Amino acid sequence: MAKRERPDDEAMPGERRQASARHEDRYEDRADGRPDDRIDDERMDEENILKPEYVRSVRESLEAGDDARVYELVEPLHPADIADLLELFERDERHQLAAAITDLMTSDVVAELNDFVRDDMMESLPAARVASIAEQLDTDDAVQLIEDLDRDNQRAILAELDAEDRHAIESALAYPDETAGRLMNLDFVAVPEHLTVGDLIDFLREDRALPNDFFEIFVVDERHHPVGTCQLSWILRTPRTIPLVDVMKRDQTLIPATLDQEEVGNMFQKYALISAAVVDESGRLVGQMTVDDVVHIIAEEAGEDALLMSGAGEGDINEPIRDAYYSRVRWLVANLGTALIASLIIAAFGAAIEQLVALAVLMPIVASIGGNAGTQTMAVTVRAIAMNQLTRSNTGRILLREMRVAMLNGATIALLIGLATGLIFTPLLGLVIAAAMVINVIIAGLAGVLVPVIFDRLDTDPAVASSVFVTMITDSMGFFAFLGLAVASGVVG
Amino acid sequence: MAKRERPDDEAMPGERRQASARHEDRYEDRADGRPDDRIDDERMDEENILKPEYVRSVRESLEAGDDARVYELVEPLHPADIADLLELFERDERHQLAAAITDLMTSDVVAELNDFVRDDMMESLPAARVASIAEQLDTDDAVQLIEDLDRDNQRAILAELDAEDRHAIESALAYPDETAGRLMNLDFVAVPEHLTVGDLIDFLREDRALPNDFFEIFVVDERHHPVGTCQLSWILRTPRTIPLVDVMKRDQTLIPATLDQEEVGNMFQKYALISAAVVDESGRLVGQMTVDDVVHIIAEEAGEDALLMSGAGEGDINEPIRDAYYSRVRWLVANLGTALIASLIIAAFGAAIEQLVALAVLMPIVASIGGNAGTQTMAVTVRAIAMNQLTRSNTGRILLREMRVAMLNGATIALLIGLATGLIFTPLLGLVIAAAMVINVIIAGLAGVLVPVIFDRLDTDPAVASSVFVTMITDSMGFFAFLGLAVASGVVG
Numbered sequence: 001m002a003k004r005e006r007p008d009d010e011a012m013p014g015e016r017r018q019a020s021a022r023h024e025d026r027y028e029d030r031a032d033g034r035p036d037d038r039i040d041d042e043r044m045d046e047e048n049i050l051k052p053e054y055v056r057s058v059r060e061s062l063e064a065g066d067d068a069r070v071y072e073l074v075e076p077l078h079p080a081d082i083a084d085l086l087e088l089f090e091r092d093e094r095h096q097l098a099a100a101i102t103d104l105m106t107s108d109v110v111a112e113l114n115d116f117v118r119d120d121m122m123e124s125l126p127a128a129r130v131a132s133i134a135e136q137l138d139t140d141d142a143v144q145l146i147e148d149l150d151r152d153n154q155r156a157i158l159a160e161l162d163a164e165d166r167h168a169i170e171s172a173l174a175y176p177d178e179t180a181g182r183l184m185n186l187d188f189v190a191v192p193e194h195l196t197v198g199d200l201i202d203f204l205r206e207d208r209a210l211p212n213d214f215f216e217i218f219v220v221d222e223r224h225h226p227v228g229t230c231q232l233s234w235i236l237r238t239p240r241t242i243p244l245v246d247v248m249k250r251d252q253t254l255i256p257a258t259l260d261q262e263e264v265g266n267m268f269q270k271y272a273l274i275s276a277a278v279v280d281e282s283g284r285l286v287g288q289m290t291v292d293d294v295v296h297i298i299a300e301e302a303g304e305d306a307l308l309m310s311g312a313g314e315g316d317i318n319e320p321i322r323d324a325y326y327s328r329v330r331w332l333v334a335n336l337g338t339a340l341i342a343s344l345i346i347a348a349f350g351a352a353i354e355q356l357v358a359l360a361v362l363m364p365i366v367a368s369i370g371g372n373a374g375t376q377t378m379a380v381t382v383r384a385i386a387m388n389q390l391t392r393s394n395t396g397r398i399l400l401r402e403m404r405v406a407m408l409n410g411a412t413i414a415l416l417i418g419l420a421t422g423l424i425f426t427p428l429l430g431l432v433i434a435a436a437m438v439i440n441v442i443i444a445g446l447a448g449v450l451v452p453v454i455f456d457r458l459d460t461d462p463a464v465a466s467s468v469f470v471t472m473i474t475d476s477m478g479f480f481a482f483l484g485l486a487v488a489s490g491v492v493g
Numbered sequence: 494m495a496k497r498e499r500p501d502d503e504a505m506p507g508e509r510r511q512a513s514a515r516h517e518d519r520y521e522d523r524a525d526g527r528p529d530d531r532i533d534d535e536r537m538d539e540e541n542i543l544k545p546e547y548v549r550s551v552r553e554s555l556e557a558g559d560d561a562r563v564y565e566l567v568e569p570l571h572p573a574d575i576a577d578l579l580e581l582f583e584r585d586e587r588h589q590l591a592a593a594i595t596d597l598m599t600s601d602v603v604a605e606l607n608d609f610v611r612d613d614m615m616e617s618l619p620a621a622r623v624a625s626i627a628e629q630l631d632t633d634d635a636v637q638l639i640e641d642l643d644r645d646n647q648r649a650i651l652a653e654l655d656a657e658d659r660h661a662i663e664s665a666l667a668y669p670d671e672t673a674g675r676l677m678n679l680d681f682v683a684v685p686e687h688l689t690v691g692d693l694i695d696f697l698r699e700d701r702a703l704p705n706d707f708f709e710i711f712v713v714d715e716r717h718h719p720v721g722t723c724q725l726s727w728i729l730r731t732p733r734t735i736p737l738v739d740v741m742k743r744d745q746t747l748i749p750a751t752l753d754q755e756e757v758g759n760m761f762q763k764y765a766l767i768s769a770a771v772v773d774e775s776g777r778l779v780g781q782m783t784v785d786d787v788v789h790i791i792a793e794e795a796g797e798d799a800l801l802m803s804g805a806g807e808g809d810i811n812e813p814i815r816d817a818y819y820s821r822v823r824w825l826v827a828n829l830g831t832a833l834i835a836s837l838i839i840a841a842f843g844a845a846i847e848q849l850v851a852l853a854v855l856m857p858i859v860a861s862i863g864g865n866a867g868t869q870t871m872a873v874t875v876r877a878i879a880m881n882q883l884t885r886s887n888t889g890r891i892l893l894r895e896m897r898v899a900m901l902n903g904a905t906i907a908l909l910i911g912l913a914t915g916l917i918f919t920p921l922l923g924l925v926i927a928a929a930m931v932i933n934v935i936i937a938g939l940a941g942v943l944v945p946v947i948f949d950r951l952d953t954d955p956a957v958a959s960s961v962f963v964t965m966i967t968d969s970m971g972f973f974a975f976l977g978l979a980v981a982s983g984v985v986g
């Protein structure tokens with residue numbers, strides 16, 4: 001949310017009308033008067049994606065140097081869609097586009113930009129300009145704006161800010177990355193206990209410095225500790241004379257400022273929160289988190305597991321190529337290590353393979369299916385751990401459950417590959433590959449549950465670390481079980 | 494959100510006080526008067542997970558048949574935590590626990606239960622009991638409650654509902670699964686255009702049938718088409734005499750009832766929505782979606798890609814074993830098919846392997862690293878498509894970007910494995926494996942972008958379908974490039 005820069009924010013309610021009216025005009029100009037401009041068939045497709053033809057016309061006008069036309073094309077877009085448009089462009093084009101639409105590059109647009117794109121754009125602006133954008137943003141967005149910039153750049157921007165904003169941002173930066181303290185918003189409405197509903201409404205009507213959008217009033221005691229919370233809908237439905245303490249709910253979810261963002265996301269989901277108070281160690285109300293910011297966290301945390309398990313790091317298409325290379329190649333090198341272990345096992349059975357080349361033909365099947373089965377179980381386990389569904393209280397039961405699935409899967413695949421191998425090669429080789437397959441799929445199930453559970457207990461993100469180990473286990477055991485059984489059973493030798 | 498069953502819901506504002514006070518008492522009984530019961534050190538750990546000792550004591554009391562003690566232990570929990578507790582238990586224990594705490598099994602608890610657990614519990618209840626729970630829920634939660642039950646069960650429950658609820662649920666069920674129409678809430682506040690702020694507040698104070706929590710007022714014209722929207726905070730900050738049309742915002746995000754839930758989630762994220770109006774084909778306001786319901790959708794959609802890409806289906810630890818088996822084994826059989834293709838390629842080079850067993854030792858390395866590189870790129874691409882970041886407007890640029898990363902990765906890994914192979918075996922074999930590695934990592938990058946992009950254009954979920962194809966390509970090409978180059982270069986033969 002970026003609200004403070006809106007023209008109506010510092011205005012009296014009477015003045016707000018004009019701001020609203022201005023807002024309307026902008027939209028009424030360009031349509032048949034229908035208010036639902038977000039169903040914008042001209043520029044957006046039915047999935048709410050900017051149409052390629054529209055993007056092309058912006059690009060062509062930009063290349064032709066027709067900045068007036070570019071402005072005209074971009075002006076009707078919502079700030080979030082302007083951010084999307086910037087992201088679609090290449091780096092150079094993007095800077096050119098930003099220059100052509102300077103007026104439209106509001107803090108709303110900046111707040112909606114992808115992190116990598118925003119950092120890149122901010123680095124190319126003078127500190128004073130970044131500071132003036134930061135001043136228009138909510139603290140949480142301002143912190144996001146500068147937290148990833150380099151130290152010198154950060155200091156230069158902070159120096160340009162007025163004392164209050166600088167203090168707010170510095171205190172947020174003092175909390176660790178990805179905690180509630182870093183992400184909270186310092187603009188919230190807190191009132192003392194003794195008010196009535198009427199007092200509160202009068203206070204809200206009079207105070208100009210309040211945030212524009214808020215969903216909840218926090219009631220605090222004299223030490224600024226939260227004692228209750230009021231949804232705005234409760235206030236609107238209660239007569240003016242009723243004391244606030246009789247309307248508010250005393251049991252509320254408080255978020256410690258040091259809580260990790262993943263847990264913040266889980267709490268918002270679990271308790272269906274719209275906003276929540278953030279408290280420091282002494283229990284003082286220091287900020288609030290609102291759900292519109294938390295949805296980004298929830299989406300990021302839920303989506304990143306797929307990327308982390310594949311070893312794609314941040315996995316953002318806007319990540320600089322060098323960063324993408326570093327994070328991915330590290331993973332590939334780690335996997336090279338596990339592949340070498342598998343190769344050593346194969347090498348140990350070199351004589352058997354020389355004797356019966358069918359072993360070389362069949363052995364990747366056992367390893368590959370084991371790897372797939374392990375990845376399936378691992379994905380389920382990692383997700384359940386992230387959602388707090390898999391805890392110490394039910395690990396045993398889930399392990400048992402996964403073993404049962406693994407046995408069913410192992411038996412099915414073993415039957416298929418055993419029959420095929422038996423028919424094409426020899427019945428004994430069919431038996432060998434079937435047995436190896438059952439063994440490997442069961443090992444895959446065990447590893448798929450236990451590896452992430454163990455990493456979680458060691459306070460290591462299971463999504464990051466598990467995959468290399470699970471693959472190593474299923475590859476090595478696949479080759480070992482198949483080649484070992486082949487030798488032991490007398491298929492060769 | 495499940496609100497209608499709250500005791501204060503149908504009450505006058507004056508009566509609500511008592512309900513609130515009752516709520517307070519419950520919590521003040523058990524603590525030192527601090528309101529922040531959600532920091533519940535006795536039962537919850539710092540990650541807001543039920544402590545194993547607590548779960549164990551509930552289980553032991555349950556096994557000992559001490560239902561009174563079970564009730565006493567569970568009673569202080571938040572409904573969402575009671576739902577978590579039920580999920581931690583095995584099926585039989587769970588039904589036993591539910592029987593011991595019947596009073597606490599409110600619709601709030603039912604709404605928070607995992608889908609599979611809820612379906613199982615509902616199936617064991619008589620239709621009349623399920624209907625009475627459904628009546629206490631918001632329409633969206635009531636729909637969720639019965640949509641997955643079998644047809645007969647559904648009909649029996651619908652028959653027990655009163656006409657209004659039945660009609661609401663039936664009209665929601667008429668929309669396709671996972672669309673806004675299925676998920677929307679029919680309880681919302683819509684008012685005509687001619688009101689003033691004061692009129693609105695009076696209406697809200699008087700009307701008993703309004704929902705308890707709401708965040709936005711929809712202003713509609715005489716055809717019930719939305720013409721504007723008001724945040725409650727704007728109303729609270731505006732003098733009573735001002736007309737509503739001067740406070741409301743005319744440009745609002747309207748959600749077509751047939752929109753897929755993934756796009757609904759994207760819209761809430763992109764436009765930082767708290768709630769939004771759902772409209773039918775003629776543009777009439779038919780429901781609203783609120784962010785506390787949408788966060789579940791966002792988390793589900795973002796999290797399911799990891800599960801879908803691994804072939805783990807729903808991937809829920811509460812999914813019945815048979816369902817988990819069916820969805821996973823299908824995937825393993827598909828992968829068995831791709832592994833067989835790879836085996837055919839190896840078999841074609843049987844003579845070369847017989848001559849030089851080192852080929853059998855090294856060939857899985859090329860396939861395995863290619864598979865990993867392909868999975869990385871695919872995970873990034875699938876995520877970018879899901880987030881609407883990768884569109885027709887920038888596919889070419891992203892493909893180029895991924896090619897550059899692939900070339901860097903391929904060169905690095907090729908150097909490492911080439912040197913090692915050159916030293917251990919022969920320099921020529923080192924060159925062969927290095928060249929095969931570069932080729933396979935680049936093919937992996939191409940496949941990792943193009944396969945999901947093509948599936949997306951074909952309107953097939955890229956997360957589901959891509960993985961089998963990418964693996965097939967990287968496995969086959971890995972073996973083919975390595976063994977083919979070995980033969981062509983004269984390492985063997």
